[in-house]
Amino acid sequence: MSLPAGSTIGIIGGGQLGRMLAMAAARLGYRTVVLEPQADCPAAQVANRQITAAYDDPAALAELAAVSAVVTYEFENVPVAAAEALAARVPVYPPVRALDVAQDRVGEKKFLNGIGIATADFRSVDTDDDLTAALKAFGGSGILKTRRMGYDGKGQRVFRKMEAGGFAGTCEAMGNVPLILESFVPFEREISVIAARGLDGAVTAYDPAENVHRNGILHTSTLPAAINSKTADAARAAAGKILSALDYVGVIGVEFFVLADGSLLANEIAPRVHNSGHWTEAACTISQFEQHIRAVAGLPLGSPGRHSDCVMENLIGDDVLRGPALLAEPDLILHLYGKAEARPGRKMGHFTRISRRP
Ligand SMILES: Nc1ncnc2c1ncn2[C@@H]1O[C@H](COP(=O)(O)OP(=O)(O)O)[C@@H](O)[C@H]1O
Numbered sequence: 397m398s399l400p401a402g403s404t405i406g407i408i409g410g411g412q413l414g415r416m417l418a419m420a421a422a423r424l425g426y427r428t429v430v431l432e433p434q435a436d437c438p439a440a441q442v443a444n445r446q447i448t449a450a451y452d453d454p455a456a457l458a459e460l461a462a463v464s465a466v467v468t469y470e471f472e473n474v475p476v477a478a479a480e481a482l483a484a485r486v487p488v489y490p491p492v493r494a495l496d497v498a499q500d501r502v503g504e505k506k507f508l509n510g511i512g513i514a515t516a517d518f519r520s521v522d523t524d525d526d527l528t529a530a531l532k533a534f535g536g537s538g539i540l541k542t543r544r545m546g547y548d549g550k551g552q553r554v555f556r557k558m559e560a561g562g563f564a565g566t567c568e569a570m571g572n573v574p575l576i577l578e579s580f581v582p583f584e585r586e587i588s589v590i591a592a593r594g595l596d597g598a599v600t601a602y603d604p605a606e607n608v609h610r611n612g613i614l615h616t617s618t619l620p621a622a623i624n625s626k627t628a629d630a631a632r633a634a635a636g637k638i639l640s641a642l643d644y645v646g647v648i649g650v651e652f653f654v655l656a657d658g659s660l661l662a663n664e665i666a667p668r669v670h671n672s673g674h675w676t677e678a679a680c681t682i683s684q685f686e687q688h689i690r691a692v693a694g695l696p697l698g699s700p701g702r703h704s705d706c707v708m709e710n711l712i713g714d715d716v717l718r719g720p721a722l723l724a725e726p727d728l729i730l731h732l733y734g735k736a737e738a739r740p741g742r743k744m745g746h747f748t749r750i751s752r753r754p
Pocket residue numbers: 516539546547548549550578579580581582583586609612651663664
């Protein structure tokens with residue numbers, strides 16, 4: 397059964413993804429309430445209402461459940477206990493299990509391997525001795541990451557060859573939190589697939605985007621990706637497998653490394669709309685944001701078809717000053733997030749240049 401227009405959708409998290417979800421929800425006739433501790437957040441600027449409280453505040457969660465017909469979220473670090481408390485009172489999509497899987501890089505890789513999707517080799521690392529052993533096993537190079545809460549390349553350290561002098565103090569320098577060492581993947585390119593699963597189990601996927609990162613932050617997503625159709629199909633199929641295994645409802649982002657032979661290793665999953673899917677608002681009839689709202693509202697999914705080739709570029713920090721000049725270009729869609737302060741490394745907006753097909 398689908399959510400009647402005029403119903404309220406709760407959104408946990410008030411960043412730009414929540415903002416774009418709220419805008420898509422409004423276009424389908426829904427109201428939105430955003431739970432976010434930071435006042436005047438990007439999402440609340442376009443939502444009907446903000447509950448200004450911590451994501452795990454029991455009274456705020458009870459209020460969100462009381463006013464929402466369904467609750468979704470815009471970031472994967474929503475506390476699992478909070479999502480479970482909500483789910484006892486109101487449908488929460490994507491399902492809490494997706495949060496649980498995506499929050500821990502070790503659990504995520506075990507889940508992926510368990511359903512037959514290959515990833516980089518990995519070892520859990522809790523001590524400097526664990527790190528020494530794991531690096532030895534990987535021939536001296538690898539990427540050490542915090543298991544939880546990492547984003548935009550934060551909480552990562554690259555080892556390119558065994559360093560003399562051992563690794564005493566590394567775990568402390570990483571904050572004495574559980575870590576993972578991943579073998580270094582000599583990828584040819586990175587791609588991602590934005591896919592969706594409806595309440596009725598229908599699955600759709602957009603074309604894979606080719607992603608370039610700068611300083612650990614997504615810089616551009618380009619469509620089409622320079623991959624053959626076999627690789628593209630394999631990426632779509634893997635995303636579909638993940639959605640079914642999680643009994644998922646909503647949009648998911650799945651990042652992959654493409655190796656020289658065209659084979660894929662899954663990097664990570666994001667149980668939400670994804671930065672590498674922002675191009676869909678410009679080059680598709682149905683954006684990832686609308687697709688997500690359709691899914692969680694129990695509406696039919698839209699076609700993921702792409703009418704144009706395109707390149708999406710993020711505006712980080714002062715890049716946002718390029719806005720007015722960019723708008724002088726034809727066939728360019730600019731999207732700003734309403735953030736007051738352009739701090740270095742902060743995602744302030746993005747734009748997508750489309751090139752129409754003849
Ligand atoms: N095992 C790996 N081998 C090679 N490059 C990697 C590996 N893991 C991550 N990277 C590079 O670092 C980027 C960020 O890592 P990722 O695990 O996606 O973390 P985040 O959560 O910060 O996006 C990736 O997009 C990729 O460019």
